[in-house]
Amino acid sequence: MPDASSHRPRRLLGACLALAWLFVHQPTLADDALMTGVHAFLYEQAQGHGEEVVIEVHPPSAHLPPCEAPQPFLTHASRPVLGRVSVGVRCGEEGRQVRYLQAEVGVxxxxxxxxxxxxxxxxxxxxxxxxxxxxxxxxxxxxxxxxxxxxxxxxxxxxxxxxxxxxxxxxTRPLVERGQQVTVEAQGASFRVTREGEALEPGGEGERVRVRFANRDLITATVVGDARLAVDF
The missing domain is CATH 3.90.1210.10 (Antifreeze-like/N-acetylneuraminic acid synthase C-terminal domain)
Incomplete structure (x- = not known):
């Protein structure tokens, strides 16, 4: 029958490995600061959409070094901060190191x-x-x-x-139709001139449309109203 003392080295080794795993995966103060900074950044970006904001930030990988002076930014700035989002974080005083975190934002x-x-x-x-x-x-x-x-x-x-x-x-609702007779206004600091022409394409307010005049000249003007376009000088 094996001596019970022969199992002690294995138990000791297992305990050491468990403690090492806990130490490696335990969040550090630097991780806490990073998570807090990202959470605050996302809240600031999302609160304009509604009154109640719920944010869950997924922690960074345990294999990465601490992020000093974190500076969060949005990887897709044109999208609303809703649902699953990716957040970039510049680390260090000059922000040369960049890492990315995932978060869930509900509003x-x-x-x-x-x-x-x-x-x-x-x-x-x-x-x-x-x-x-x-x-x-x-x-x-x-x-x-x-x-x-x-x-x-x-x-x-x-x-x-x-x-x-x-x-x-x-x-956009078309204010100018293709083939329509339109008025083009050219305005500068001390003059204002209007000419009649033919729109070569449709366009809504703020869109740019090509116009052909009777002498075959072509210009591109901005739609500002029904059958009205403008050129700035």
Whole structure:
């Protein structure tokens, strides 16, 4: 029968390995500062979407060195800070070291939906929309959060009543049609000149459209109203 004392080295080795694992995977004060900084950064970015913000930041890899003077930034600055997001962090005084963390951001807030079925080609007005409240992170990636973004635009497809709005479902209402006779205004510091021409393509407010004049000259002007364009000097 083996002596019980022969198992002691194995038990001691196992205990040492367990303590080493705990030491390696235990978050350090530097990790805490990094997580706190990223959490505060995401809260600042997301709080404009709603009143209640819930953020979960996944801890950094245990194999990375501490991040000194963390400076968080968004890897996709053009996207709303909702749902799963990637956060870059510059480390060190000069920010030469960069690492990336993953986080989940949930925001309870208001968003517009179709108040009734909307047919393609319909110009969007206040009466066609209503407000819902919920977790904005569960909406489609291109969801519209501010109805002002689509007011005056035209629905490209049928929108079902109660459905969230998505940016790709709309287009700017054309103020200029292809082949239409338009007025082009050129204005400078001390002069203002208007000419009549033919639009060679359609365009909505703020879009640039080519115009051909009777003498065959071509210019590109900005749509500023119904059949009206402007050129700045």
């Amino acid at each position: 309870i807030g208001d968003y517009p939906v179709a108040a009734r079925d909307i047919a393609p080609g319909t110009t969007i007005t206040d009466e066609l929309l209503e407000t819902r409240r919920g977790d904005l992170s569960r909406l489609p990636r291109q969801a519209v959060l501010d109805e002002a973004e689509v007011l005056g635009q035209v629905a490209q497809r049928r929108l079902a009543s109660g459905s969230p709005l998505q940016a790709h479902q709309f287009q």
